[in-house]
Amino acid sequence: MSERFLMGNEAIALGAVHAGVNVVSGYPGTPSTEILETVAKNNKDGSVYVEWSVNEKAALEVAAGAAYSGARALVTMKQVGLNVASDPLMSLAYVGVKGGMVIVSADDPGPISSQTEQDTRHFAQFAKLPVFDPSSPEEAYEMIQDAFECSERYGTPVLFRPTTRVCHGCASVNVKDSFEPHKPEGFVKDTMRWVIFPRTSYLNHCKIEKRDPVLGDEFSGYRFNTVTGSGRIGIATHGISYAYTNDALKDCGSAYKLFKVSTPNPFPERLALGFLDGLDEVVCIEELDPVIERALTYVCGKHHLNVKIRGKLDGTVQPAGENTVESVRDVLSEYLDLKYEQADFPHPPELPVRPPVLCAGCPHRGSFYAVKQAVKGRKAVFSGDIGCYTLGNAQPLDMVDTCLCMGADVTIAQGIHRVEPDTLNFSFIGDSTFFASGITGVVNAVYNQTDIILIVLDNSTTAMTGHQPHPGTGITMMGEVSTRVSIEKILNAVGCSYVKTVDPLDLAAAQAAVKEAADMKGVRAIIMKSPCIAVTKPQQTYTVDADKCINCKKCIRELGCPAIVLTGGKTTIEPGLCFGCGVCAQVCPVKAINN
Amino acid sequence: MTNILLCGVGGQGTVLASKLIAFAAMERGDSVRTSETIGMSQRGGCVVSHVRAGKDIDSPMLPKGSADIIIAFEPAEAVRNISYLRKGGTVIVNKKAVKPVTASLTGSSYDGSEALAYLEQNVSRLRILDGDDICEKCGSTKVLNIALLAAAAKTGELGMTVDELKNAIVKRIPRKFHELNLKAVELA
Numbered sequence: 001m002s003e004r005f006l007m008g009n010e011a012i013a014l015g016a017v018h019a020g021v022n023v024v025s026g027y028p029g030t031p032s033t034e035i036l037e038t039v040a041k042n043n044k045d046g047s048v049y050v051e052w053s054v055n056e057k058a059a060l061e062v063a064a065g066a067a068y069s070g071a072r073a074l075v076t077m078k079q080v081g082l083n084v085a086s087d088p089l090m091s092l093a094y095v096g097v098k099g100g101m102v103i104v105s106a107d108d109p110g111p112i113s114s115q116t117e118q119d120t121r122h123f124a125q126f127a128k129l130p131v132f133d134p135s136s137p138e139e140a141y142e143m144i145q146d147a148f149e150c151s152e153r154y155g156t157p158v159l160f161r162p163t164t165r166v167c168h169g170c171a172s173v174n175v176k177d178s179f180e181p182h183k184p185e186g187f188v189k190d191t192m193r194w195v196i197f198p199r200t201s202y203l204n205h206c207k208i209e210k211r212d213p214v215l216g217d218e219f220s221g222y223r224f225n226t227v228t229g230s231g232r233i234g235i236a237t238h239g240i241s242y243a244y245t246n247d248a249l250k251d252c253g254s255a256y257k258l259f260k261v262s263t264p265n266p267f268p269e270r271l272a273l274g275f276l277d278g279l280d281e282v283v284c285i286e287e288l289d290p291v292i293e294r295a296l297t298y299v300c301g302k303h304h305l306n307v308k309i310r311g312k313l314d315g316t317v318q319p320a321g322e323n324t325v326e327s328v329r330d331v332l333s334e335y336l337d338l339k340y341e342q343a344d345f346p347h348p349p350e351l352p353v354r355p356p357v358l359c360a361g362c363p364h365r366g367s368f369y370a371v372k373q374a375v376k377g378r379k380a381v382f383s384g385d386i387g388c389y390t391l392g393n394a395q396p397l398d399m400v401d402t403c404l405c406m407g408a409d410v411t412i413a414q415g416i417h418r419v420e421p422d423t424l425n426f427s428f429i430g431d432s433t434f435f436a437s438g439i440t441g442v443v444n445a446v447y448n449q450t451d452i453i454l455i456v457l458d459n460s461t462t463a464m465t466g467h468q469p470h471p472g473t474g475i476t477m478m479g480e481v482s483t484r485v486s487i488e489k490i491l492n493a494v495g496c497s498y499v500k501t502v503d504p505l506d507l508a509a510a511q512a513a514v515k516e517a518a519d520m521k522g523v524r525a526i527i528m529k530s531p532c533i534a535v536t537k538p539q540q541t542y543t544v545d546a547d548k549c550i551n552c553k554k555c556i557r558e559l560g561c562p563a564i565v566l567t568g569g570k571t572t573i574e575p576g577l578c579f580g581c582g583v584c585a586q587v588c589p590v591k592a593i594n595n
Numbered sequence: 596m597t598n599i600l601l602c603g604v605g606g607q608g609t610v611l612a613s614k615l616i617a618f619a620a621m622e623r624g625d626s627v628r629t630s631e632t633i634g635m636s637q638r639g640g641c642v643v644s645h646v647r648a649g650k651d652i653d654s655p656m657l658p659k660g661s662a663d664i665i666i667a668f669e670p671a672e673a674v675r676n677i678s679y680l681r682k683g684g685t686v687i688v689n690k691k692a693v694k695p696v697t698a699s700l701t702g703s704s705y706d707g708s709e710a711l712a713y714l715e716q717n718v719s720r721l722r723i724l725d726g727d728d729i730c731e732k733c734g735s736t737k738v739l740n741i742a743l744l745a746a747a748a749k750t751g752e753l754g755m756t757v758d759e760l761k762n763a764i765v766k767r768i769p770r771k772f773h774e775l776n777l778k779a780v781e782l783a
Contacts, residue, residue, distance in 0.1 A: 562696030
């Protein structure tokens with residue numbers, strides 16, 4: 001063993017590698033992205049197959065096929081990705097696997113960078129799958145190896161659910177220096193096993209219901225499910241909240257029992273009964289849903305225990321958002337004698353707000369601006385999607401009227417069109433999102449003869465999650481160069497009435513294309529193609545000619561580029577920030593901006 | 596246990612600074628936990644790194660009122676995180692204000708002076724560092740994080756000595772940047 005300083009996601013990746021994982025697939029999504037990237041980085045000999053799949057459903061199915069063939073397979077995604085993968089997941093829970101298969105679904109209490117505060121532990125109950133919930137990077141490294149072992153022993157896929165603070169927290173972790181590779185047996189044909197039919201599903205459902213109490217009982221003895229302490233007050237917790245709780249309880253003056261639940265499904269009921277024995281009250285400290293709280297309430301009812309279960313359901317704990325050491329302290333100090341010092345600072349002066357904005361030089365700024373100018377004065381709705389370009393919603397661009405989930409821009413626009421046929425319905429989608437879940441929406445629009453204008457913001461990368469390759473880039477996670485999948489060819493092939501690729505940094509050309517498309521009917525598509533500034537070299541920077549500048553501030557008012565600033569009341573361009581996109585030079589009415 | 600909070604604006608180099616502190620602590624034989632801001636906030640937003648080094652660390656995030664030292668790369672960010680400082684804790688703050696990227700649009704007149712005045716009134720152990728002057732003397736804007744770390748090490752509150760910092764620089768930063776960064780340590 002050797003000690004390494006690892007991020008939680010790196011620990012999960014190394015744990016999987018040290019469990020002999022053979023196939024790893026996934027789709028990028030904060031806070032899960034670094035897991036797959038770390039496997040790829042530690043795969044110099046190419047012994048593990050690693051891929052970014054087009055979406056989470058594809059990723060899960062690739063991994064399932066590998067696991068059917070006896071390989072150990074890992075799938076990574078964020079929690080909303082699990083929704084996309086839920087169709088194969090629900091059925092796979094019945095069919096089962098041969099090689100160990102672990103699905104990492106990273107939850108995001110807060111939420112810090114997600115659409116929902118959904119809880120994968122709940123999803124595990126719904127799908128009838130075992131779920132592991134690590135409380136630290138060290139534990140995650142060990143636990144993912146246990147998850148593979150559990151999956152293989154019970155022939156079931158297993159969910160692994162870290163949260164943001166475990167994923168992105170770093171710690172000194174003891175890792176193995178060597179490991180045993182796992183040798184897959186290969187696919188063995190067996191219709192009764194691998195082909196899902198109503199009859200086999202009934203039989204498999206019976207097996208699952210029989211298995212769960214057995215597995216729950218085994219989990220009662222699992223080393224990461226623990227009951228410690230004594231007293232009449234109990235605290236039940238999990239994940240990163242376990243760390244917060246321990247911190248809050250430092251120097252606690254009263255007696256308490258502490259129950260840590262690392263496998264909320266199937267619930268370790270026997271261990272819970274031992275915990276509840278002799279208690280008057282239990283406070284459940286959980287993030288996201290009250291999963292442990294409901295389970296303990298059920299156990300108390302089932303066994304006629306007179307123990308009060310407190311938590312989110314009775315308002316003891318806040319219903320939404322992240323826990324912190326302070327929030328846990330506030331709750332527990334009602335029940336226990338907690339000692340802590342609080343610094344008391346006077347109210348601070350008003351501080352600058354720093355909202356995230358599109359980067360200086362971001363090609364999306366040109367795309368949004370071109371569309372905005374081209375349809376000025378016409379009734380238009382702009383449906384947006386998930387990615388950096390959601391930031392197009394900020395002032396002064398204000399070009400995102402709706403945002404729901406991956407791919408929904410294309411289809412929401414169709415629904416709005418059915419109610420407002422006279423409105424120009426634009427949908428904005430990124431290149432990676434187009435491949436992930438945009439194509440079916442476009443086909444839907446063509447088939448149902450909908451009038452929409454699709455703007456594909458093709459910046460040649462998956463920018464928001466840290467620049468992962470995708471089918472349009474032709475780069476794979478195995479370091480190979482594959483065929484670039486052409487967005488333009490796809491749009492032509494499915495029957496769009498108008499398909500044009502333009503450079504959004506050429507505002508005149510981009511606006512002309514939008515105007516042309518706006519006057520037509522059917523599904524019109526414009527690909528605004530220009531690389532993300534993070535994957536390309538800066539161009540020559542621009543400066544404001546102070547003699548020519550009339551200080552009308554049009555560039556500031558209309559573009560909101562972070563590189564354009566006011567210095568002593570004069571409009572100037574920060575040379576360190578300017579990327580040389582030249583959009584401001586095209587907007588300037590007196591040609592005062594030049595390179 | 597030493598509790599350290601580093602804060603600034605995306606792109607200022609807080610993450611490398613927290614990694615160097617963690618490296619030095621592990622060389623000493625201490626355990627370390629850190630927590631970083633990753634995601635949307637990196638794009639010109641506020642960033643915070645929590646670092647805890649020592650024995651028996653539970654939460655990777657500092658409880659409020661527990662930081663032995665706050666290393667702030669920007670005055671307003673120091674004030675924004677002041678509730679993390681323990682009674683009698685130390686603040687090292689870089690003098691230069693970073694205007695929000697939306698300042699020209701919103702007409703914000705923020706220049707950092709009010710934030711610095713607040714710190715001077717409310718923090719007894721305060722060092723305002725002219726990090727940009729050090730960067731200029733070293734010929735690189737990239738040494739701001741090392742300059743701030745060195746200033747923090749020199750207070751004795753960081754749990755990392757100046758020698759440990761120099762060792763971390765030599766072991767963790769590419770060779771061609773050693774001289775530059777070691778000079779920043781001396782100047783801080």
